[in-house]
Amino acid sequence: MKKHRADLLLCGGTGCHATGSLEVKSALETQLARHKLDQEIRVVETGCNGFCAMGPIMLVQPDGIFYQKLKATDIPHLVEEHFLKGRPVKKLFYKEPASAETIPSMDDIPFYSKQQLIVLKNRGVIDPEKIEEYIGRDGYLGAGKALLEMTPQEIISQMKESGLRGRGGAGFPTGLKWEFASREEGDVKYVLCNADEGDPGAFMDRSVLEADPHAVLEGMIIAARAIGAQHGYIYCRAEYPLALKRLEIAISQARQHGLLGEDILGSGFNFDLEIYQGAGAFVCGEETALMHSIEGKRGMPRPRPPFPAQKGLWKKPTVLNNVETYANVGQIILNGADWFSSIGMEASKGTKVFALTGDVNNIGLVEVPMGTTLRTIIYDIGGGISKKRKFKAVQLGGPSGGCVPEEFIDTPVDYQSIAKVGAIMGSGGMIVMDDQTCMVDMARFFMDFIQDESCGKCTPCREGTLRMLEILDKITHGDGEPGDIELLEDLSKMIKSSALCGLGQTGPNPVLSTLKYFRNEYEAHINEKKCPAKRCPALLKFEVNMEMCIKCGICFKKCPAKAIAWEKKKTASIDKSTCIKCMTCISACPADAIF
Template sequence: MAKLTTQDLEVIKSAQKARLAFRERTYLLICGGTGCHATGSIRVKDALLAAIEDKGLGDTVQVIETGCNGFCAMGPLLVVHPGDIFYQKLTVEDMPELVESHLINGKPVERLLYKDPVSKARIAAQTKIPFFAHQMPRALRNKGLINPESIDEYIGRDGYIGAAKALFDMTPQQIIEEMKISGMRGRGGAGFPTGVKWDFASKSAGAVKYVLCNADEGDPGAFMDRSILEADPHAVLEGMIIAAKAIDAHKGYIYARTEYPLAIKRLGIAIDQAKGYGLLGDNILGSALSFDIEIYQGAGAFVCGEETALMRSIEGKRGMPRPRPPFPAHKGLWEKPTILNNVETLANVPQIMVKGGAWYAGVGTQTSKGTKVFALSGDVNNIGLVEVPMGTPLRTIIYDIGGGIPNKRKFKAVQLGGPSGGCIPESHLDTPVDYEAIAKVGAIMGSGGAIVMDEKTCMVDMARFFMEFIQDESCGKCTPCREGTRRQLQILEKICEGRGEPDDIDILVELSQTIRETALCGLGQTGPNPVLSALRYFRDEFEAHIHEKRCPAKRCVALLRFEVEPDACTRCGMCFRACPADAIVWEKKEVARIDKEKCIKCLTCYDKCRFDAIF
């Protein structure tokens, strides 16, 4: 492949015009994200291609496998253009009908369209579906639209135009200024202003500097970065090129989770393509900048999301954090000035160069600008990726976009920020998405995991769950984290098992404060947050466990009796049908009974009973 110049970029861009404006052909965009692959999108795609071939439509129809579309719970997904018709939960068997009805007769297949859970109406156009209608895609602007393995399609969407502008029309200081104007704060969770970070590294003296991308998305329940890497890998590369110019670096690494094979594969393809076009390597686009990127696969350690630990890991050592200062902007990877940015942060950079920092800062709140991507999951109807302007209330995300809580259950809390964050109850659901506002109610913005929990979630058990995570992932270097979290976990386990003592809550709080103040890195310092926030809003549940030996949400096995309350039982037999151990005795019109000899305490009957009759 020939090395490109800026003019070549424009040529490629205009060649992609028809495809990206959905002209001249019918375009079938099938989702090829990890979620849809798992639900069978590859088989569906093959069946679709076969059906198209069968009807001889090969010349007028083009099937494109895109990255993650974002509406993961509805996969496999397909969007047909023109018309923006959204199909969901497709099977191989649906394909001949879809081709016949939609592509030949021009009539969308009604039964495969999205069905609104409230109005029960079918909605055809993707942009009219509430899940998409309230979003503002910026970091995700190419998701579900381009083929992530085609650099030309990325260029067609203004790709590498931002890099060209930064390389030829801007000085490093101007790039940094633009980032400062945008108000962009690190999307990995800590929220440090990106422009300021780049400024430090730019002013650090040294011939060797590094640009790192943190794709070690370790927070449980977070999959924003995976989706961006799978859907739009070039955006991240372009962001890194711009960062390299800003700080004068020549080498970059993407530290990617080994658990994300598809993201790593697509990144690898993207890097090869960019090298082929001369967008990575020596004298990018003919400019003075030479910059290369390598993927470094992690090996499974949550703490490696912490910047100093991540750098140790790239150096081939145990990924343990070290005290700061010196900050990585002065002494980072191999003791050289280094910047580390999160995937979502970098994916936003190219557009900030093209449209300007002021454009980016045009939405948001006083201190939090632009948009934020959330991975909405848990007990919520519409699970998937959600990008909203900063300042959007959490209620909008959960109810308008997320479609509320399934199974007619009640909302209990939304967990933000993973093991470093906290849960936000109903009373604070009008809190806007804003770094400071969320911190004020006891959680953190975090990287964007938003897990909704309904009334069947035990908050003591959740606190135990997060503490088990932290304890397991603690690297062991500093005592407060290594020993303190272990003691906390023991206490929480004791409470869940019905052996809680009156002093336990006070000890938990005291330990939390000590760990917060004395742990070495962010993982340890924020580790007690889930416990503190659970205590702040759900202290009564802790007290019920400790004093009454009762789990109000009925999740803690040791506190359950596995008996049926005859007055509450509607004799429906749901538990009987669901029990995997044949431990439920039931006959029509009879109250169910649990045979404790056979019961394996799997909680299936608790889940299935709609009437709360098992206690």
């Protein structure tokens, strides 16, 4: 293989694509060729590197220099300075928001240095479209060991000892699930991968598939060997075109290298898999619904038992795990159960990937050992709350989860501790909310989502979530009445105890957890007809507080309806007859003077 003086690892994840990494790539190639450096320096488009807020990002190896927010117009200067003259360009370095200090090396940036990577170990360092690069970082060694040196029982016992639990949300022990399926008689069994990531605010699985698709394939091959399956499916959302493309490339490369198909690595074991594109239904993340969907039916869940391990896809024994779970498997087999179980907490082993989003400075993908506190994730890695606002709560687990208020911010993330404070680990969505977030509106948003995605099969979920949404709508529109809160609680209990599947059984959680910690906000909406966070337009007056107004005129400039009057050094005023209540002024006002 040809040696290069340097590799430019340019992030090619969805986030960086959107901010222009492809233009940066072509500018780099042009400039390197212009200076005749293209034989010495190689541009590599990697998968998602995780620090999405700073995109497009590029890591220069072997120096470890990290460039961020690159534009195609920066490239001529960058190539000339750094690669011709050997002077890295300081103004494109990362700047720590708190200290305003520039940090040239990726390893020193707190966002990266506080993480521990297992699932994401190849992110940003390999070209996900080249199997050789995955293999070069110990890829498929775990599969080789499992197929050539271990019996299926040994694989399962390693998985059980490792303590790995499903990363899709419910946290069921992976080894146990495999053991159930392996005990079933029959020649035809299936291994499925759930890549129908649907929680709003979650993008862990997408990033893993984009950055390291072979890790998922390797996990599936090992699972297939453990239970004796010959065929597998990856059920992936059609909304993830880049992930789908990279999976297709990975599958065909794995076939060419004899890692999928017949007689894998000369072991005599046959396994092949294909991609199944989901057609857009959140409920298909539920295992029985997902299987119905692959069978070509409406993706509606069915009661369990029988569990999929006994009767799954086409009534055959089936194992279904999520993307992140599979991405752990190869390394567990390679490095052993003891290595994996040494990381994390007593009942929550290994690491967890979180998609850190919302009102936080360092939006991106974060992998930390189980047991890391929420504070470490949000403040040390996440760089704290954006726009210097105040932390209010963090939402974990999406529409099935709950929010954690400030008083519990030192809670460690592991399955038990998170459940104790009324949220769930979930699949890894972590949405940080500042003091401008209205918790009633947030609960309404999630209920709207659940109600829309309810498949309609069972009455509690179909009707109950709609009733809850109506009540929440009423409250946020200022028509709440005494008794509404109690009615919400009653309905929640009823739906949780009687819905058919996980969607309904967990659907009321966002309401219950906001009621638990922010009941006063519900009461303010109902009794005083006020929205303390100023997010519910129906409860706002759209008036300017003359004492708080700093006379800056930003609201005047931003108002799309030209309803605001303002002159230099005078306070602004809003004409209510032309105001469209669009909230632009309220979001824009630096002094919080509009109410």
